[in-house]
Amino acid sequence: MTAMLAKTQVCPLHRRMYAKLALLAAGLALLAAAPMFLYPVFLMKLLCFGLFAAALNLVLGYGGMVAFGHATFFGGAAYVTAHAIKEWGFGAGSGLMIGVAFALVAGFLMGIIAIRRQGFYFAMTTLALSQMAYFAFFQAPFTNAEDGIQRVPRPNFLGFVPLADNLALYYFVVAVFLIGMAVIWRVIHSPFGASMTAIRENEMRTLSLGYRVNRYKLTVFVISAGLSGLAGSLKVLVFQIATLTDVAWQMSGEVILMTLLGGVGTFLGPVIGAALVLTIQNYMASTSVPVTIFIGAAFIICVMLFRKGIVGEIDAFMRREWAADSIRKKVELQ
């Protein structure tokens, strides 16, 4: 009897793994084939914001901290990369790296102040600090204030990958996106990620178990900032500009919406949320209705009606199905 039970319990796990592998294969095939059907620049924008939202999700979903200042890392890294490539003649790879380096440092500085408070205070502190960064960028001479850094060249990657070509750039962006997502996957499924989940669920208890909670929180915040920076730097290669829009607080709000809509604390949710938000934004750009109306309404609907987000709801549904399935099997066996 116990052997049978064990068997029925393992079965759904295997099925889940197969389902995940199938999903991964389908996703890769979709990414490879997508530029044949859709405009590559839009796809690249989608991947950049997908990575950005997934990076925020590390803090929001797995750390349980509402960070309202991630635009600083996204837009700040974009400025640094744009300046490095345009004025200092950096290559694509080194340009991305210096953007990420900036975001890591900025994340450390913001994190070390913000993690001193929890909950709303954390949200308000990150928001206020990112607003400070906004004014700093606005006044810094190299960002050209309202004009932004324009006409950033697209240098060849490693000297031979011609990123000036949209299709070549697309596959480069896909590769960087996948590396970023792999890092996130690794962080979530590591002992570190498990400790983060413990902190999210009960900070006091984790603290009393001897974990240095603040170090964990700071680390996850810095990783998230670095990946947000990677997304922002990547966006510079795609659009060849870095502007104030990317460091403004509205951007921090937008990326929270993407994560919330797709599913906070789910691996793929933020990417799907980003795709949804960008598609609707794209559609709304041709109407006279301001985008803020859509973003605001989406926030309200999401918070009131489906707090788990799209992927979260699907996930919960599948779990219920699998549980019901295994119970049915158990009953049949008896």
Add this chain to the structure above:
Amino acid sequence: MIFGVPLVALASQLVLGLFNGAFYALLSLGLGVIFGLLRVVNFTHGAFYTVGAFTAFLLTNQAGLSFWASLLIAPLIVAVLAAVLERSLLRKLYGLDALYGLLLTFGIALLIEGMLQMFFGVAGQPYQVPAVLSGTSNLGFMFLPHYRAFAIGISLLLCLLTWLIIEYTSLGAKLRAATENSSLLEVFGVNVPLLLTCTYAFGGALAGFAGVVAAPVFQVSPLMGSNLIIVVFAVVIIGGLGSITGAIVSGLMLGVLEALAKVYWPPSANLVPFLIMAVVLFLRPRGLFGKGE
């Protein structure tokens, strides 16, 4: 001349600083009262301020009412709007993680801002200073615009009134009791849900009032609230949420410091509130007047 700045320039900047500080105080006071009772960080507060200014603008320019009538009616309209929002949306989130309240009010703020943008455009609309208050007085060392003096006076008066109500009336006692333990208060037969609605409406009315007072000086624009609310958040962190004195003192202090920064090193003026916030968080994470969490 004081540190190389003419006294006249310094004094008029200080008045402007007190003027801004009075708004910070009014807004952070409302935020604090709402937070204390509802445990919601009200992102919509900036939008209430904007709605107050727009309502006054419409009441005066379309309905032909005087500034004084608008000053009374506009906050009431904002209060009704706030009460409706609390009853229909915010109420349903009370049992949940408080951060959903923050995200909901953020969404409402964006929605309101977007609608105002759609109807009025992004450009600012002018609003006349009432004739009685349009002059300036020569104080010998500076020219004091009457309207600014009035705005500072009436804002501080309102702060003081709020403080008196909360500290010395039975309604205020109920409010404080509800902040401590709302379910116990409910057992005593107090209608706590109604109290929550009224508190939210009252906080909204304070913000709406600030919006009306601000309308003649700053231009009436859909974005006026969202730019202000982030500074107010910094004020709230500096003062410590839930402390009335903290809200008033740190609001005024920040306004004045901002003004001084504008005189001595203009590029830093926008950064000052946030720099002070960072320093306070380091030295005293609870805020200058905050009690424990």
